[in-house]
Amino acid sequence: MPTREPIRCDVAIIGGGISGMIAAVRASQGGRSAVVFEKSPDARYVCNSRLTAGIWHCCLTDVMDDPRVLEERIMETTGRKARPDLARAVARDGLRVVRWMQNAGIRFIKGPYDYQSFMLSPPTITPQGRQWEGRGGDVMLRTLEAELERNGGKVLRGHRATKLLKEGDAVCGFAGEDDGGQSFTVLSSAVVIADGGFQANNELTRGPISPQPERVFQRNARTGMGDGMTMAVEAGAALSDLRGFYGHVLSKDAFGNDKLWPYNWLDYILAAGIVVGADGKRFSDEGLGGVDMANAIAASDDPSDKVVIADSRIWEERGTFGLLPPNPRLLDAGATVYKADTLEDLARQCEVDPESLAAEVRRYNAAVASGQASALEPARTAGKFQPYPIERAPFMAFPACAGITYTMGGISINADAQVLTATGNPIPGLYAVGCATGGLEGGEKKGYVGGLVKSSVTGLRAAEHILNQSVTLA
Numbered sequence: 001m002p003t004r005e006p007i008r009c010d011v012a013i014i015g016g017g018i019s020g021m022i023a024a025v026r027a028s029q030g031g032r033s034a035v036v037f038e039k040s041p042d043a044r045y046v047c048n049s050r051l052t053a054g055i056w057h058c059c060l061t062d063v064m065d066d067p068r069v070l071e072e073r074i075m076e077t078t079g080r081k082a083r084p085d086l087a088r089a090v091a092r093d094g095l096r097v098v099r100w101m102q103n104a105g106i107r108f109i110k111g112p113y114d115y116q117s118f119m120l121s122p123p124t125i126t127p128q129g130r131q132w133e134g135r136g137g138d139v140m141l142r143t144l145e146a147e148l149e150r151n152g153g154k155v156l157r158g159h160r161a162t163k164l165l166k167e168g169d170a171v172c173g174f175a176g177e178d179d180g181g182q183s184f185t186v187l188s189s190a191v192v193i194a195d196g197g198f199q200a201n202n203e204l205t206r207g208p209i210s211p212q213p214e215r216v217f218q219r220n221a222r223t224g225m226g227d228g229m230t231m232a233v234e235a236g237a238a239l240s241d242l243r244g245f246y247g248h249v250l251s252k253d254a255f256g257n258d259k260l261w262p263y264n265w266l267d268y269i270l271a272a273g274i275v276v277g278a279d280g281k282r283f284s285d286e287g288l289g290g291v292d293m294a295n296a297i298a299a300s301d302d303p304s305d306k307v308v309i310a311d312s313r314i315w316e317e318r319g320t321f322g323l324l325p326p327n328p329r330l331l332d333a334g335a336t337v338y339k340a341d342t343l344e345d346l347a348r349q350c351e352v353d354p355e356s357l358a359a360e361v362r363r364y365n366a367a368v369a370s371g372q373a374s375a376l377e378p379a380r381t382a383g384k385f386q387p388y389p390i391e392r393a394p395f396m397a398f399p400a401c402a403g404i405t406y407t408m409g410g411i412s413i414n415a416d417a418q419v420l421t422a423t424g425n426p427i428p429g430l431y432a433v434g435c436a437t438g439g440l441e442g443g444e445k446k447g448y449v450g451g452l453v454k455s456s457v458t459g460l461r462a463a464e465h466i467l468n469q470s471v472t473l474a
C-alpha cells in the first residue's frame, strides 16, 4: 500500500466527543486549521457525548450559581483533593461555556430539577433503553461539526491515533491507523487528546477500578479504551486519581437486557435500604448514594454477588421517587425482582446466606430505630439519604451490578488543559480534555463534579490557550 502524505494542521484533536469538538470549533473560530480524528467510521459515531442525558451541572449544583459557591462545592465534593486551579476554572467557566454553545447554535431547555437550568434539547433521559438519535447529544455533535466545517475545519472519521510524535520535548503530531488498515501521520503545532477515558479497557481498569472488570457493566458507549492515556504516558505525562468512576447501580439483568440501562438505576432504592453480598453482610455505606456504591461494588472481591434489599414501604415511597422511578420502570423493563414474606425466604431466592441476612437486617433495623446507624460497621450515614427500617413484608431483593459510565481520573492537566509531567511542567504542544483527564474528579472520595461541565470547560480552555500561543504551522 502506498504511504500517505502527512496530514498537516494547526490543531489536531484525537476524538470527536464534546470535549474534542468544542476544542476544534473554538480553535477554528480563532483562525486555526483544526482537524478532529475520530476512530469510528460511522457518520453518527456513538460516544458518551452522543448518549448523554445532557444536564449541565457542577456537583449537582446549578452552573448559574456564584462561581465561588461552585468552587467550594467542588472542593467539598472531592474531599479537597481536586486541583485548585482546575476547580476554579470549571467553577468560573461552567456558565460561560454554555453561553458559548448557545451562540454556536446549541439549544438547551430547563431540566426538571432546580439545579438543571441547562439540559440539551430535545431531552434524552425519559425513554427506556438507549434512544439517542435526534436527541440532545446527537444534535449537539452535529451542530458543532457543522460549525467546524463553516470555519474550514473537519472531522476525519475512521482515523485512530496510536502514538504521539515528539521533536525534542515538544509533541509535534501523532501516528495512527485508518479503518482501511493504512498508517497515517499528522503534523501539527498542538495535539489535543479527547478520547473520553479508559472505562472500556478491562486491562487498564483491572486494579484501579475493579479486581474483576468483566463483571462491571459498561454503562457507556464502549469507546473509551484509554488510548490517549497510554500515548500520553509514553510521551512523559503524569496520571492522576485513576481509582474513581462516575456510574450508577443497575439491575444485574442489564448484562442481557438493553432496556435496563442507562437510566433504570437502583440508586434510590439502595439509598433507603441496604446492599449485601452473598454472605448476607453489608460492605459499604449506602447513605453516600449510587455513584459511591457503584464504585464500592466494582472494587469488592466479587462485583457479581451484590443484592439490594428493601421492603414494601421503600418500594412504594422511595421507589416511586424522581423523574425515573424504579417502581414501576424496573418491572416494565423486565428486571428480576424477588419478593417474600420472610427475609430467610427472600435470601434463599437470591442465593444469599439466609441466617446471616436476617441477622444483618435485625442489626441494621435496631441501629436505625435508635438513631445509631452511623455507628454500624460499615457506617450507614444519613447525609444525603435517610435510612429506612426494613420491616414491612413483602421484602424485596434486586440483584445488582455496578454500571461504569466514565473514569474520573486520567492524564494530569493544569487549568489550561496542558498535559503535565510528574514534576508538574507542561509538555509543549500537548493538551488533554474531557474524560481523558484527571485531577478534578475522583480521589479517595470519588467526587463527581460532572462529565459535561468538565469536558466542555477543558475543551474550551485548551483551544483558548492554543489561540494565545504564537502560530507555527506544522
Ligand SMILES: Cc1cc2nc3c(=O)[nH]c(=O)nc-3n(C[C@H](O)[C@H](O)[C@H](O)COP(=O)(O)OP(=O)(O)OC[C@H]3O[C@@H](n4cnc5c(N)ncnc54)[C@H](O)[C@@H]3O)c2cc1C
Pocket: 014, 015, 016, 017, 018, 019, 020, 037, 038, 039, 040, 045, 046, 047, 048, 049, 050, 051, 052, 053, 054, 055, 056, 057, 159, 160, 161, 162, 194, 195, 196, 197, 219, 220, 221, 223, 224, 225, 227, 228, 262, 405, 406, 433, 434, 435, 436, 450, 451, 452, 453, 455
Ligand atoms: C448515558 C449517559 C448519560 C450521561 N449524562 C450526563 C449528564 O446528564 N450530565 C453530565 O455532566 N454528564 C453526563 N454523562 C457523561 C458525559 O456525557 C461525558 O462525560 C462526556 O460526554 C464525555 O465527553 P468526552 O469528549 O470526554 O468523551 P466521548 O464523548 O466519549 O468522546 C470520545 C471520542 O473519542 C474517540 N476515540 C477514542 N479513542 C480514540 C483514538 N485512539 N483515536 C481517535 N478517536 C478516539 C471515541 O470513539 C469517541 O468518539 C453521561 C454519560 C452517559 C454515557
